[in-house]
Amino acid sequence: MSKTLPNLQDMMRRLVATPSVSSLQAAHDQSNRAVSELLADWLEPLGFEVGLMPVPGLEGKYNLVARSGPGEDGLVLSGHTDTVPYDAARWTRDPFAGEVHNGRLYGLGSADMKSFLACAAHAAARINLEKLGRPLVIVGTADEESGMGGAKALVAEGEPLGARAVIGEPTRLRPVNRHKGVLLERIRIEGRSGHASDPAAGLNAIDGAMAAIGALHAFIDGRAEEFPAAHFPVPGPTLNIGAIRGGDNPNRICASCELDVDLRLVPGMRCDSLRRDLRAAVARALEGSGFELSFTVLFDGLDPLAPGAEKALAQACEHASGHSCGAVNFGTEGPLFQQLDMEVVICGPGDIAVAHQPDESISVAEAYRAVDVLEQLVRQFCSQAA
Ligand SMILES: [Zn+2]
Structure with missing residues (x-):
């Protein structure tokens, strides 16, 4: 040849x-x-x-x-x-x-x-x-x-x-x-440790993480309605919480907890605005709860x-x-x-x-x-x- x-x-x-x-x-x-x-x-x-x-x-x-x-x-x-x-x-x-x-x-x-x-x-x-x-x-x-x-x-x-x-x-x-596109984000929730015998004496970051997880699911459900993208083998945008890390002992109130999140975007969505909206949605869910929130970019993203x-x-x-x-x-x-x-x-x-x-x-x-x-x-x- x-x-x-x-x-x-x-x-x-x-x-x-x-x-x-x-x-x-x-x-x-x-x-x-x-x-x-x-x-x-x-x-x-x-x-x-x-x-x-x-x-x-x-x-x-x-x-x-x-x-x-x-x-x-x-x-x-x-x-x-x-x-x-x-x-x-x-x-x-x-x-x-x-x-x-x-x-x-x-x-x-x-x-x-x-x-x-x-x-x-x-x-x-x-x-x-x-x-x-x-x-x-x-x-x-x-x-x-x-x-x-x-x-x-x-x-x-x-x-x-x-x-x-x-x-x-x-x-x-x-x-x-x-x-699809993809972005990876880490969400860190800081509370306050304390003795497990009085849960109200601290601020349990795992409880904060649960509120954050609820907000993440509500957020992606809203996006899926807006961008159904039915022609994809897995239709619409998706979210996976791939790792959760927090706490040490059962008898200690958990002071900090981290979530690692993978988001898949469909055409019409963009990484930069999706990341901004996602952070805002989690921040709203934890507003006034006393938790400190911080976000880390694990992968800045690939657009669809x-x-x-x-x-x-x-x-x-x-x-x-x-x-x-x-x-x-x-x-x-x-x-x-x-x-x-x-x-x-x-x-x-x-x-x-x-x-x-x-x-x-x-x-x-x-x-x-x-x-x-x-x-x-x-x-x-x-x-x-x-
Ligand atoms: Zn390849």
């Missing part, structure tokens, strides 16, 4: 075999340099001009931007080069071997989403890049799984990447142009993805895949890429249902189908000058 590239399955295996875990916990965090260099080594001989840019403030992390073709209004094929951490004891196969069994390649990041980057390179290899009328740009971002620092750096740089972007997160090759006015890429993906655009619950770098004035569609091989868990795998045949789809898109959007 290509004179310069290894075969697709071999490239998928080598990407999986090159660890690039990103994690907010320093003990698990790794550089993505090796995997980015591997991609650069494949893309340069095809005729791409490859830049490997350090991400400011994130040591050892690099964004890869590979361009071929004239102009600025081309097609971007983008994937993140990092993976989540893994639980070695729960894997029944080597997470870095890329073994193939019954047509599936197993390994950390096989579905989410190293294979897509190999598919993008193979699609490029099928095309005479010297004859492109508009640029083909392959992007490999850093740290998607630990705060999207790579994509945020691309937005901060503000360099235009292209007019349209396919982000190849695993959607089983079905195009997606809507997804909704289609813009431009539809050409969405229509082309629908045509190439045979599926109409859908909505998913998980978040992507799409809303960040939209800030660089691109039409964004999420579409890639692999199933999100096997991602972030032991024995992650991808159908090799589906990866080959992805190359066909990407080749079609590149021919449509890069062949001729606009």
